[in-house]
Amino acid sequence: MISRKKLIAGNWKMNKTSADAVALVSDLVAAIGKQNDVEVVVCPPFTALEAVGKGLEGSTVKLGAQNMHPDASGAFTGEIAPPMLRAIFATHVILGHSERRSYFAESDEFINQKVLSALKNQLRPILCVGETLAEREGGSTLKVVQTQTERGLEGVSKEQAAGIVIAYEPVWAIGTGKVATTEQAQEVHAFIRGLLTKLFTEAVAQKVRILYGGSMKPANAAELLAQKDIDGGLIGGASLEARSFADLVNAAIAAK
Secondary structure (H helix, E strand, O other): OOOOOOEEEEEOOOOOOHHHHHHHHHHHHHHHOOOOOOEEEEEOOHHHHHHHHHHOOOOOOEEEEOOOOOOOOOOOOOOOOHHHHHHOOOOEEEEOOHHHHHHOOOOHHHHHHHHHHHHHOOOEEEEEEOOOHHHHHOOOHHHHHHHHHHHHOOOOOHHHHOOOEEEEOOHHHOOOOOOOOHHHHHHHHHHHHHHHHHHOOHHHHOOOEEEEOOOOOHHHHHHHHOOOOOOEEEEOHHHOOHHHHHHHHHHHHHHO
16 A cells, blocks of 8 residues: 655635735744645645745745646636746646636536646646535435546546546535535545546556545544545635644644
8 A cells, every 4th residue: 555645735715915925824834844744735826826935935835826727828818827837836736626617617628628738837736526515415426526537637647647636625515614524525535546546547546645625624634634545635714824724734744
């Protein structure tokens, strides 16, 4: 069994001015910026990426973006290209977040274009998959997750797949305070790992980190992170405050 390094990623969403972001990252670096037991990524809004990147210099914390366009340049007003992210030393990018899917009508096919483009540009995708409340109550959780995962990873090679991060986010548990039970979360994570085995190989599937993205907080982190197939968290609200985010990182260190 391969030992996978836990990963805690903070998705700040549409929060924090550049000055606020620098203050937060300064506190984060002081709290957990030297540890190397767990991989840590912060994903500020685009306007704060460069300033946060400078604030992370000399620390082990990595810089991620919340989205990107698949093309390298062009007439796409308001969009950000992969080379722009690489130029400010971003290493990760969140793709297919449920908010992008629901509010901005992003399709599996468009998200797949982004995944392939991220890999081409040496950015590590954090591909989000997950079901809505109606889909869960309708018994189609695994079907939805399978479709999103398979379509999102279409055209990805075995060599590339090992470096991708998957984030399972039950949409009904994002920002609602509802959390999937540990058993529900582990069931879907194990299902995703099984899918990766079929799509690639067992060896590749064992290398992929699968994060839980549904209201992970310091209070429930230890139990979730103890599960066999839960390799970390994609953190929303709890990543906006240095202490709670550091607590999650420390919970991951304890669970490794």
